[in-house]
Amino acid sequence: MKPFSNPGRSTTHANPEREWQLLLDLGNDLANIHEKRDLIVLFSERIKPLMPFTHTIITLIDCKDQTYSPFLPNQHPAASKDHSGYEDHSGYGKIVKARFPLGEPLIESVLAADGPVDFNLAGFADAAQSPPFLQVNFEKGIGHVLMTTLRTGDQPIGFLHVYTDREEGFPRQFRDIVRMITPQLSAAISNIIRSEQILQKESENSFLLDFSNAMTGVRSRDDLALVVKKAFGKLNPGGGYVIRKINADGITMSAYLHDTGPCSFDKDLLEQVLAEKFPIGDGIQNRIMDSHIPLLFDVQRELQRGYRISYLDLWEQMGFKTMVGIALRNGDTNVGLLLLSIDRINIPILQGICSQIAIAMGNIMANEEILRRQSEQQLMLTFSNQMTGVKTKAELDDVISGVLHGLFQTRVAVLYLLAEDQLTLRPYLFDKRFFQEDDIANHEDFYSLSINEEHVRLVFESNLPILLEIDENTEARCLKLSIQRKQRGLTNVYASALRLGDQKLGMVWMLGEKISEPLLQAICAQISTAVSNVLANEQILLLKKQLEEENAYLKQQLRTNFDQIVGSGQAMQQVYRLISLVAESNATVLLLGETGTGKELIAKAIHNASERKGKLMIKVNCAAMPAGLIESELFGHERGAFTGAVERRIGKFELANQSTLFLDEVGEMPPETQVKLLRVLQEKEMERVGGKNTIKLNVRIIAATNRDLEAEVKAGRFRLDLYYRLNVFPIKLPPLRDRREDIEALAGFFLSKFSKSTGRKTVKLSANALRQLQAYLWPGNVRELEHLIERSVLVTTDPMIGEFFLPQATTPTTNAPLTQSDLPLEEVERMHIIQVLRRCGGKISGVGGAAGILGIPGNTLHSKIRKLGISKADYYTH
Numbered sequence: 001m002k003p004f005s006n007p008g009r010s011t012t013h014a015n016p017e018r019e020w021q022l023l024l025d026l027g028n029d030l031a032n033i034h035e036k037r038d039l040i041v042l043f044s045e046r047i048k049p050l051m052p053f054t055h056t057i058i059t060l061i062d063c064k065d066q067t068y069s070p071f072l073p074n075q076h077p078a079a080s081k082d083h084s085g086y087e088d089h090s091g092y093g094k095i096v097k098a099r100f101p102l103g104e105p106l107i108e109s110v111l112a113a114d115g116p117v118d119f120n121l122a123g124f125a126d127a128a129q130s131p132p133f134l135q136v137n138f139e140k141g142i143g144h145v146l147m148t149t150l151r152t153g154d155q156p157i158g159f160l161h162v163y164t165d166r167e168e169g170f171p172r173q174f175r176d177i178v179r180m181i182t183p184q185l186s187a188a189i190s191n192i193i194r195s196e197q198i199l200q201k202e203s204e205n206s207f208l209l210d211f212s213n214a215m216t217g218v219r220s221r222d223d224l225a226l227v228v229k230k231a232f233g234k235l236n237p238g239g240g241y242v243i244r245k246i247n248a249d250g251i252t253m254s255a256y257l258h259d260t261g262p263c264s265f266d267k268d269l270l271e272q273v274l275a276e277k278f279p280i281g282d283g284i285q286n287r288i289m290d291s292h293i294p295l296l297f298d299v300q301r302e303l304q305r306g307y308r309i310s311y312l313d314l315w316e317q318m319g320f321k322t323m324v325g326i327a328l329r330n331g332d333t334n335v336g337l338l339l340l341s342i343d344r345i346n347i348p349i350l351q352g353i354c355s356q357i358a359i360a361m362g363n364i365m366a367n368e369e370i371l372r373r374q375s376e377q378q379l380m381l382t383f384s385n386q387m388t389g390v391k392t393k394a395e396l397d398d399v400i401s402g403v404l405h406g407l408f409q410t411r412v413a414v415l416y417l418l419a420e421d422q423l424t425l426r427p428y429l430f431d432k433r434f435f436q437e438d439d440i441a442n443h444e445d446f447y448s449l450s451i452n453e454e455h456v457r458l459v460f461e462s463n464l465p466i467l468l469e470i471d472e473n474t475e476a477r478c479l480k481l482s483i484q485r486k487q488r489g490l491t492n493v494y495a496s497a498l499r500l501g502d503q504k505l506g507m508v509w510m511l512g513e514k515i516s517e518p519l520l521q522a523i524c525a526q527i528s529t530a531v532s533n534v535l536a537n538e539q540i541l542l543l544k545k546q547l548e549e550e551n552a553y554l555k556q557q558l559r560t561n562f563d564q565i566v567g568s569g570q571a572m573q574q575v576y577r578l579i580s581l582v583a584e585s586n587a588t589v590l591l592l593g594e595t596g597t598g599k600e601l602i603a604k605a606i607h608n609a610s611e612r613k614g615k616l617m618i619k620v621n622c623a624a625m626p627a628g629l630i631e632s633e634l635f636g637h638e639r640g641a642f643t644g645a646v647e648r649r650i651g652k653f654e655l656a657n658q659s660t661l662f663l664d665e666v667g668e669m670p671p672e673t674q675v676k677l678l679r680v681l682q683e684k685e686m687e688r689v690g691g692k693n694t695i696k697l698n699v700r701i702i703a704a705t706n707r708d709l710e711a712e713v714k715a716g717r718f719r720l721d722l723y724y725r726l727n728v729f730p731i732k733l734p735p736l737r738d739r740r741e742d743i744e745a746l747a748g749f750f751l752s753k754f755s756k757s758t759g760r761k762t763v764k765l766s767a768n769a770l771r772q773l774q775a776y777l778w779p780g781n782v783r784e785l786e787h788l789i790e791r792s793v794l795v796t797t798d799p800m801i802g803e804f805f806l807p808q809a810t811t812p813t814t815n816a817p818l819t820q821s822d823l824p825l826e827e828v829e830r831m832h833i834i835q836v837l838r839r840c841g842g843k844i845s846g847v848g849g850a851a852g853i854l855g856i857p858g859n860t861l862h863s864k865i866r867k868l869g870i871s872k873a874d875y876y877t878h
């Protein structure tokens with residue numbers, strides 16, 4: 001501004017020419033004013049000489065809230081008599097910052113007047129509704145105030161206050177001068193306001209431009225922290241701020257960036273606030289998020305309103321009285337919010353900063369998300385590679401308990417498989433860190449979980465893994481899983497169905513801190529595939545084993561080659577007739593007859609004539625098995641079912657599924673097994689020993705015994721109900737002595753068979769030898785004949801057998817003493833056993849059995865019989 005023109009000597013006396021010149025000069029000077037400073041100089045240097053007033057104040061009206069407040073409170077320190085201390089905390093200090101309502105009588109009268117109004121403060125200062133600054137001035141010795149309204153057009157924009165300590169107040173000439181210069185003064189003030197606004201805008205723009213330039217280089221959260229700290233350092237020196245982001249749950253917010261400024265505070269409280277997830281609807285955050293402009297909070301007032309939010313406490317502790325909150329939005333998406341310790345809101349600047357912060361946060365988070373997904377994919381690839389190699393349950397256990405946790409900090413608590421009934425889930429694998437073996441075995445709820453359980457149903461209804469809400473009920477069902485997970489800091493329980501295509505395989509419960517849905521889905525899909533591979537592999541191994549067993553059995557059967565029945569006599573004709581009647585049905589057949597009469601041969605013939613002939617007939621010798629193992633032999637067992645059961649075994653019943661099971665010597669079966677056999681025959685299903693799965697059976701039973709089963713039933717050794725079950729179609733095989741007509745054919749058959757097997761021409765029988773055979777009683781029946789011929793073929797060197805050396809005893813032997821002196825110990829033992837067996841009618845164990853008399857267990861006797869080569873023919877007596 002150019003220097004003001006010299007006003008000459010001060011005067012208030014009438015001198016129209018001089019007055020006009022003065023007004024002209026003042027008008028020119030006012031027209032050139034653009035800054036507050038110029039106005040101050042004008043008042044102190046140009047107007048003051050006209051009238052020695054103490055000070056002037058210009059106040060501006062705020063139309064929005066109908067108030068006015070100081071705009072130019074102090075024109076020149078020297079001009080103020082006693083009022084230089086505007087910064088004091090009483091009187092002026094407060095008034096300078098205050099806003100006064102327009103609707104007071106004094107102001108209304110100023111607004112209504114068409115020129116300056118002179119008020120004697122003695123009459124107004126302490127009047128009710130008078131502006132408080134009059135009282136303050138009056139107390140400081142001011143007598144009069146001259147007030148006039150400043151206007152732009154008709155619109156009042158503010159007031160000029162001129163104060164004087166002269167008792168007589170302002171002379172008329174001064175009032176006239178003020179009236180005259182009021183329009184120019186109003187225009188000058190408008191100019192100042194406009195240029196201040198332009199400057200303000202320019203500085204805001206330059207601030208935002210700098211900020212925006214700095215933001216272009218932001219790539220990471222750390223970059224953002226630096227730029228934001230610098231910007232807020234300029235905007236609000238010594239202040240603090242926090243930027244919060246909305247968490248993935250969509251209902252809470254957590255600190256993203258923060259700066260506490262130079263304040264002192266409780267570090268623990270800060271840690272707590274930084275770690276805490278604050279619900280968006282906490283009463284403060286929701287107000288900020290709902291507003292489209294920054295909101296100013298009075299910290300004390302919010303605390304008094306009862307908000308017990310830790311960040312308000314911290315804010316108070318740091319000495320911040322106010323808090324500005326502004327929502328961070330990236331387009332229409334809410335990203336988070338900014339809290340700033342500032343007491344003056346510059347809305348455009350804050351909005352400019354916040355929109356850029358929100359965009360940067362959006363980009364950084366998107367970037368972080370991409371990196372996270374990439375790392376997840378990498379981890380998933382590693383997991384998938386590990387899972388692909390899984391073939392066995394143990395390997396599956398290793399990968400899901402080791403690798404899964406190593407990669408994703410997630411543990412499979414339990415993996416259930418759907419049982420055959422498709423209604424029950426049974427634990428297949430479980431994490432031993434959470435459960436003991438006993439927990440599983442003794443907890444029926446856990447062991448057998450119905451798919452109709454509410455939480456299980458939810459899992460199967462969903463195509464995606466779900467986060468389980470654990471309530472008291474579920475918790476009981478989940479074996480206190482939630483407690484377990486809290487103890488291990490694993491906060492979430494995820495559950496997912498395991499499926500292969502549309503087929504349900506089972507369900508998995510996982511515990512983890514947090515894991516994204518797509519990742520969880522991918523993990524569960526991998527587990528499903530691996531489980532199905534393991535199950536398929538187990539099935540293959542089982543079938544392979546079954547095949548091996550069948551194979552071994554087949555080979556054994558081939559070695560004994562029973563494929564022909566010899567005999568065309570009447571008795572055998574009757575047998576053939578019965579076989580042809582029953583063979584094609586599935587009826588149970590009971591073969592009765594003395595030892596060696598061909599019961600097994602006939603069983604085989606029935607099987608071969610049935611539609612089951614494509615599969616192997618399975619044989620069980622009920623007498624040759626130790627009582628303790630017969631059940632396992634018949635029904636199989638699970639691994640660990642009893643001591644020594646080191647691996648799963650398939651029983652003869654399961655082996656004979658779709659085929660025929662030949663129960664040889666069924667009369668020797670121990671009573672406990674009889675019960676189980678009866679159940680299987682009745683229900684046509686069974687479980688393996690130690691197993692829980694029920695196996696459906698389609699087995700044809702052919703039983704055989706050389707005992708009189710009716711007598712056994714009467715004696716209480718054989719169950720009547722089982723007898724009825726077995727005695728559906730009895731076939732009685734005649735003893736050889738009752739079909740002597742077949743002896744010649746049988747002898748010829750065996751001569752040819754054994755001659756061939758020894759590589760000789762067929763050995764013949766002399767007439768004498770044949771007569772001998774026909775005269776003999778054959779206690780051991782066909783088997784005895786077969787053995788005799790075999791021995792004879794072996795020992796004779798002639799092409800013809802002239803004579804047989806047949807045993808004398810053909811009736812039950814009495815207790816005739818043995819001559820043992822010349823025999824070796826083993827032979828004595830052999831003879832003694834044969835002797836006792838004869839006395840017991842061949843019965844080995846149980847009441848009246850040979851083992852009891854010999855004082856050894858039945859098993860031991862069996863093995864001795866085998867070892868000493870004792871055959872039934874040796875001891876069978878009639």
Ligand SMILES: Nc1ncnc2c1ncn2[C@@H]1O[C@H](COP(=O)(O)OP(=O)(O)OP(=O)(O)O)[C@@H](O)[C@H]1O
Nearest residue numbers: 564565566567595596597598599600601706782783
């Ligand atoms: N009709 C027959 N034709 C040819 N061989 C026969 C005949 N009957 C029995 N055998 C032979 O006699 C031997 C004994 O037969 P098998 O084992 O079937 O008798 P079993 O009644 O089952 O005897 P056990 O009651 O002692 O088990 C076998 O080697 C069998 O091949």
